[in-house]
Amino acid sequence: MPASESYNIIPVGVVTGTQQNLRLEIRPEYRPALKGLDAFSHCQILWWIHEFAEDCFRGTTQIEPPYNAPVSGVFATRSPVRPNPIGLTVARIISVDLDQGIVEVSGLDTYPGTPVLDIKAYFPSTDRVRQARVPAWAASWGEWTIE
Template sequence: MLPSESYNIIPVGVVAGTQNNLRLEIRPEYRPALKGLDAFSHCQILWWIHEFAEPSFRETTQIDPPYDAPVTGVFATRSPVRPNPLGLTVAGILSVDIERGRVEVSGLDAYPGTPVLDIKAYFPSADRVRQVRVPEWAASWGEWALQ
């Protein structure tokens, strides 16, 4: 039998700025956790897709993607509509200000006001895959999202 536990997740911050100039605003009690992040070029940002957190969205298990793809299970997509609306983005780190709790980033596909759940440093040795396979409908997508 699968566990039916629930978990209490507390945001560490929020996405702020404009769509072309985003930053993470980190809560004061979590600012010490930013120490050393500025030595990395990229990080993984785990965020709550709050626009799709309603129960009706969370019950969706398959979607008809907006691009040329077949009906697909949400676990085989990057759709924001899913049982647990978690977003994960690899973003470039432009600057880190520990005192103000600000991390300026590039490549984040979240909106201002989005809750930030966690930040993890990007380690190529652990986070990169040398040989991958994708379905035909995604094969023409670019090889790299960020430089």
């Protein structure tokens, strides 16, 4: 694949609200895509890490992560500094307002002003792994999120 190949990504919305009460504000033309999302308890949110989208960050391949972890390749971390600054969060759905295009969520690890690239319904049968392996530096982290 040529290095110069590019893809056009169009945000479907933006994160709004406050850090304690985050919401996804979906653009009018994508609001019909929310139909049925309210039947799910959780969703996956893909978002653009816009603060680290400049070329100087996108060439980074290794970082020194926090939590006393060793130097690691960015693909082995959740660092915002990466070749394609795309974030992924599983969040709890609090409410969905189809008419206003508002999805209120909890557990989203971003902040107001962040572009939302996509939302996917969370399916436990395909989106979780029963016996996952992690490195020793992350082994003491909880197995499940609080919600």
